[in-house]
Amino acid sequence: MQTQTEQLLEKKMSFESFGLRPEILRAVAEKKYTIPTPIQEKAIPLVLAGKDLVGCAQTGTGKTAAFALPILHRLQGTPWKGAGRRPIRVLVLTPTRELASQIAESFGAYGKHTTLKHATVFGGVNQGPQAQALRRGIDILVATPGRLLDLMSQGLVQLRTVETFVLDEADRMLDMGFIHDIRRVIDQLPAKRQTLFFSATMPREIQGLADTILRDPVRVAVTPVATPAEAVEQRVHYVEKSEKIKLLKHLLDGPAIKNALVFTRTKHGADAVTRQLERYQVRAEAIHGNKSQNAREKALASFKRGATRVLVATDIAARGLDIVDLSHVVNFDLPNEPESYVHRIGRTGRAGASGIALSFCSFDERPFLADIERLIRKHLPVAEDSTYRSGYGAGTPTDLDPRHAHGAGALSQVHPGMPGHQGKHDASGTRPDGRPGRSRRESKWTPGFGASKPAARHSEHRRAEW
Numbered sequence: 430m431q432t433q434t435e436q437l438l439e440k441k442m443s444f445e446s447f448g449l450r451p452e453i454l455r456a457v458a459e460k461k462y463t464i465p466t467p468i469q470e471k472a473i474p475l476v477l478a479g480k481d482l483v484g485c486a487q488t489g490t491g492k493t494a495a496f497a498l499p500i501l502h503r504l505q506g507t508p509w510k511g512a513g514r515r516p517i518r519v520l521v522l523t524p525t526r527e528l529a530s531q532i533a534e535s536f537g538a539y540g541k542h543t544t545l546k547h548a549t550v551f552g553g554v555n556q557g558p559q560a561q562a563l564r565r566g567i568d569i570l571v572a573t574p575g576r577l578l579d580l581m582s583q584g585l586v587q588l589r590t591v592e593t594f595v596l597d598e599a600d601r602m603l604d605m606g607f608i609h610d611i612r613r614v615i616d617q618l619p620a621k622r623q624t625l626f627f628s629a630t631m632p633r634e635i636q637g638l639a640d641t642i643l644r645d646p647v648r649v650a651v652t653p654v655a656t657p658a659e660a661v662e663q664r665v666h667y668v669e670k671s672e673k674i675k676l677l678k679h680l681l682d683g684p685a686i687k688n689a690l691v692f693t694r695t696k697h698g699a700d701a702v703t704r705q706l707e708r709y710q711v712r713a714e715a716i717h718g719n720k721s722q723n724a725r726e727k728a729l730a731s732f733k734r735g736a737t738r739v740l741v742a743t744d745i746a747a748r749g750l751d752i753v754d755l756s757h758v759v760n761f762d763l764p765n766e767p768e769s770y771v772h773r774i775g776r777t778g779r780a781g782a783s784g785i786a787l788s789f790c791s792f793d794e795r796p797f798l799a800d801i802e803r804l805i806r807k808h809l810p811v812a813e814d815s816t817y818r819s820g821y822g823a824g825t826p827t828d829l830d831p832r833h834a835h836g837a838g839a840l841s842q843v844h845p846g847m848p849g850h851q852g853k854h855d856a857s858g859t860r861p862d863g864r865p866g867r868s869r870r871e872s873k874w875t876p877g878f879g880a881s882k883p884a885a886r887h888s889e890h891r892r893a894e895w
């Protein structure tokens with residue numbers, strides 16, 4: 430017998446309690462979701478109530494269902510009754526092709542028992558099938574900005590009828606230089622609409638964009654980006670560049686790694702690691718922006734199937750990848766932006782599963798490690814496996830107190846003369862070694878929302894990577 434409290438708890442925590450339509454609840458049950466994730470619990474009632482929303486949540490928190498379920502509910506409850514082909518009533522804008530495909534797949538799965546139709550448009554592939562789907566008429570359009578604008582300019586997409594606009598991964602959009610494209614798209618949307626705005630981080634620029642496109646929004650924040658999933662066990666290997674591939678091979682030879690997503694900083698690096706792994710007879714494939722859409726989808730599918738054991742990716746290509754059952758994330762190169770570390774390791778340990786994140790840190794990457802440790806506010810344990818350990822020994826523990834990081838004293842915890850460290854806090858925005866650093870403007874931060882420190886953004890560098 431359940432107690433009254435248990436019954437109440439159960440009621441509160443179920444998808445039924447949102448009052449979603451039965452055809453949607455059926456699809457949710459088929460996906461085997463029983464308990465809404467925190468972002469779903471918070472956002473679904475607000476979206477159902479027609480509110481504008483700023484959601485500070487990264488991929489992996491269940492945010493797609495948080496907006497897709499209430500959207501599907503509303504559309505299905507108010508079907509288009511006009512003559513002619515159905516108008517686009519929902520537009521979801523997302524930065525990458527992979528994310529667009531995944532979001533569309535989710536709309537397909539959650540809406541499979543509804544009569545609603547959706548389509549996806551993104552660049553890098555022939556527009557023919559996309560144009561055809563648009564001509565047939567769809568309720569929901571999931572798009573990346575460039576291709577959407579192309580199709581709009583050809584008169585194939587009309588946005589006048591959009592009732593709900595979802596801007597997904599807004600911070601990434603800005604990083605990738607999409608701000609003008611986004612504004613051009615928004616100009617074509619009706620002023621009276623519901624807007625749902627999602628971003629993993631909320632730096633000032635993103636906040637500014639949100640302020641201009643949302644009306645009286647409700648804010649919902651879950652698992653700030655500075656907090657990696659609890660379920661992810663993290664370790665650092667101090668290893669020099671030339672030994673990294675051998676260490677990776679050594680670890681792959683052991684039984685612990687079932688499958689691994691390996692991150693490199695550059696596309697070139699991803700290809701090189703893949704080639705070397707193949708030489709070692711490890712089944713590996715690379716995904717990055719130089720690969721065709723088809724090649725990337727095939728590589729991802731083969732990895733998900735288990736046919737490929739290692740997927741090597743750059744940050745942007747891997748952004749938002751939804752890989753259930755990923756045992757390890759390996760940071761072959763440490764990211765130069767600490768937030769990317771959190772995004773990367775969030776690919777494992779999803780939905781309550783456990784996962785392991787291994788970071789390979791060479792001598793010149795130690796400042797990046799310090800940045801990461803300050804962001805997540807803890808020291809990464811050093812891996813016990815000492816094979817291929819760096820000749821420089823382990824690093825001195827990072828001073829996690831960010832107050833110290835503003836003066837010269839901040840350097841006491843890293844090797845003096847470490848390239849590129851001190852300049853990070855140089856208001857000129859340039860590191861002593863001439864590399865771009867964090868600018869004064871970027872160092873302003875809106876406290877209390879999202880991550881705990883400003884994001885160092887090097888958009889031009891990132892775009893070059895993609």
Ligand code: AMP
Binds near residue numbers: 462463466487488779
């Ligand atoms: P997302 O953040 O939307 O990319 O979702 C991350 C992953 O969580 C996807 O694999 C979803 O299928 C899964 N997911 C979403 N909502 C739930 C839920 N309530 N229970 C279990 N898994 C979920």
